[in-house]
Amino acid sequence: MSILLEEKQRAFADLRDIKANLAARGWFPATSGNLSVRVGGFEPDAFTFAITSSGRDKSVQTPEDFLLVNEKGQPTEATSLKPSAETLIHSEIYRLTGAGAIFHVHTIFNNLISELYWERKSIPVDGVELIKAFNIWDEEAQIEIPILPNYAEIPRIAELVEGAIVPRIPGIVLRKHGIYAWGVNAFEAKRHLEAFEFLFEYVYRSHLLHKGN
Ligand SMILES: CSCCC(=O)C(=O)COP(=O)(O)O
Numbered sequence: 626m627s628i629l630l631e632e633k634q635r636a637f638a639d640l641r642d643i644k645a646n647l648a649a650r651g652w653f654p655a656t657s658g659n660l661s662v663r664v665g666g667f668e669p670d671a672f673t674f675a676i677t678s679s680g681r682d683k684s685v686q687t688p689e690d691f692l693l694v695n696e697k698g699q700p701t702e703a704t705s706l707k708p709s710a711e712t713l714i715h716s717e718i719y720r721l722t723g724a725g726a727i728f729h730v731h732t733i734f735n736n737l738i739s740e741l742y743w744e745r746k747s748i749p750v751d752g753v754e755l756i757k758a759f760n761i762w763d764e765e766a767q768i769e770i771p772i773l774p775n776y777a778e779i780p781r782i783a784e785l786v787e788g789a790i791v792p793r794i795p796g797i798v799l800r801k802h803g804i805y806a807w808g809v810n811a812f813e814a815k816r817h818l819e820a821f822e823f824l825f826e827y828v829y830r831s832h833l834l835h836k837g838n
Pocket residue numbers: 655656657658659677678679680681708709710711729
């Protein structure tokens with residue numbers, strides 16, 4: 626599959642913008658987090674995406690921030706850059722959803738909420754307006770956001786993704802780790818990520834409020 630220079634540059638520009646935006650919110654503490662945008666055509670067994678390099682300070686912009694990889698997470702061009710350690714999770718989400726962009730961040734609220742609801746294996750959200758950010762328009766909608774274990778070996782997590790994906794929920798939380806949110810493009814993936822983080826903070830604070838009664 627040939628990726629035009631123009632497509633690659635557009636994907637890198639999208640990633641640069643979203644990286645700066647999320648960094649300004651403090652959503653990449655201690656080099657954590659990774660971002661990707663798919664480029665070119667899509668077949669579940671053949672696709673390419675641009676992804677952040679591993680272990681870098683995502684609050685600074687450098688020419689070494691992104692590279693292209695194939696569906697197996699292997700670089701498609703000669704490079705000394707290492708793709709994100711979590712590339713296989715991105716690959717699996719692309720394969721299963723055909724998404725156009727995937728953003729992963731570690732925040733205090735996504736970590737806290739994943740532990741609070743770990744035994745349930747999903748985070749319940751009831752009737753909060755921002756659920757509409759997922760294009761779910763039912764009045765008083767109730768959703769459950771899936772949580773997966775945070776194994777040290779990424780392939781072990783990747784193999785659980787298929788069983789965890791809920792069609793109308795564009796995200797998966799890893800226990801005491803962070804969230805993966807996706808969308809048809811970078812704009813939609815950002816909207817979904819912001820909605821998840823709002824809902825996590827709401828559910829967590831609501832839990833504290835009711836616990837005090
Ligand atoms: C210090 S963060 C630990 C790894 C991680 O969870 C993460 O999101 C960043 O990994 P990457 O290889 O994408 O930099």
